[in-house]
Amino acid sequence: MAKKNGQNQGSITKRKDGMYMAQLSVEGKRVTKYFRTVREANSWRIETLHKIQCGLFYAGPKLTLAKYLDEWIISRKDSIKQKTLLQYKSIIDLHIKPILGTKNINEIKPADIQALYNSKISSGTGVRTVRLIHSVLHCALNHALKLGIIYRNPSDAIYKPKAIKNEMKILDENQVKSLLFAAKGKRLEALFKLAVTTGLREGEILGLKWSDLNWDTHQVNIQRQVQRVQKTGLVFSDPKTAAGRRMILLGLGTILSLKDHCKRQLFEREFMGNQWQDNDLIFPSTHGTPLDPSNLLGQFKELLREANLPNIRFHDLRHTAASLMLRQGISIKVVQERLGHSDAGMTLNVYSHTIPGMQKEAAEKMDEITAIIELNEVFEKVGDQTGLQ
Incomplete structure (x- = not known):
């Protein structure tokens, strides 16, 4: 018999199977919904009525995932960077909507999501892209959970593909000298010097302005980066993380290199005349606009070939700088701050395996400690035998 609770308050009925x-x-x-006890059923009824009154449950039964994701992406517009927003939208439009978009959001099961990932991998989609699909979908469904549109996040039950880490390629000290020798006299000589002495990200280097540099204190403030945004082009944006906004000190050699670069840029400005677009950038294009990363990459690859060096990524100069600093015994905390990592643990996780010398030093120090202990034990035994105290 059904237990009625008044108009529009729902009902609870005991079935023949006891549910x-x-x-x-x-x-x-x-x-x-079905429950084992009347208490659980009534709790759900009361909670759901409250959500309906607050406007949280209104769309769940008939809202498609596609429609929800459209609304979700709009709600994120002011909380994430434009490039990230466009990446989210691309993932949704190309990968999620075509397969799951027509399903009601509260009818999506873990098996549906797993089937999506499996189909993507089978069709040749990269692991990194599938992990991005998972991140976007999981984040969007978590928000739906908070709103009360769904009662659980089905993507919680899914195993996302294991990330494949790119091999870290690092130049040694002699190779760095060869790179800088090859860059000698070239337009971006100071850029490569700055990259290997600071470990700055490519976007951070391209976003540096002369106003960020203090010639007297040798300090440079990192407070923006250059990014490419789809359908917009190159734009200035905040650093990658909060820790990315930082101040670092430059060595005298780097400062002298930047002074030579400044003189060269003044000549360029005079030569270009009205065609020069002043953005106060330290490393602009030949017209004063932000330097396109693809142009920088081309010049970098040319340097590598000229110096007969391994074909590494520009980002590997950041890894090179970090590893060289750590090998020189520079504090992990200082390296973390120069790189703009949020904590020293992240720096250690990324770079500790590149420093085999640290393992050797630790082994030798432990041997020294135990050797002292063993020697003390010998003295004690001699003292016992001779009766000396």
């Missing part, structure tokens, strides 16, 4: 069926009407559609 309790709770029902509510939401915008003319009946919503039904």
Whole structure:
């Protein structure tokens, strides 16, 4: 027999199998849930009624995932960077909507999501892209969970593909000298010097302005980066993380290199005349606009070939700088701050395996400690035998 709770308050019915069926009407559609006890059924009924009154449950029964994701992406517009927003939208439009978009959001099961990932991998989609699909979908469904549109996040039950780490390629001290020798006299000589002495990210280097540099204190403030945004082009944006906004000190050699670069740039400005677009950038294009990363990459690859060096990424200069600093015994905390990592643990996780010398030093120090202990034990034994105290 059904237990009624007044108009629009839903009902609870005990079934023949002993289960309790709770029902509510939401915008003319009946919503039904089953529970083991009447107490659980009534708790769900009361909680759901409260959500309906607060406007949280209104769309769940008939809202498609595609429609929800459209609304979700709009809600994120002011909380994430434009490039990230466009990346999210691309992942949704190209990968999620075509397969799951027509399903009601509260009917999506873990098996549906797993099937999506499996189909992507089978069709040749990269692991990194599938992990991005998971991140976007999981984040969007978590928000739906908070709003009360769904009662659980089905992507929680999914195993996302294991990340494949790119091999870290690092130049040694002699190779760095060869690179800088090859860059001698070239337009971006100071850029490569700055990259290997500071470990700055490519976007951070391209976003540096002369106003960020203090010639007297040798300090440079990192407070922006250059990024490429789809359909917009190159734009200035905040650093990658909060820790990325930082101040670092430059060595005298780097400062002298930048002074030579400044003189060269003044000549360029005079030569270009009205064609020069002044953005106060330290490393602009030949017209004063932000330097395109693809142009920088081309010049970098040319240097590598000229110096007969391994074909590494520009980002590997950051890894090179970090590893050289650590090998020189520079404090992990200082290296972390120069790189703009959020904590020293992250720096250690990324770079500790590149410093085999640290393992050797630790082994030798432990041997020294135990050798002292063993020697003390010998003295004690001699003292016992001779009766000396």
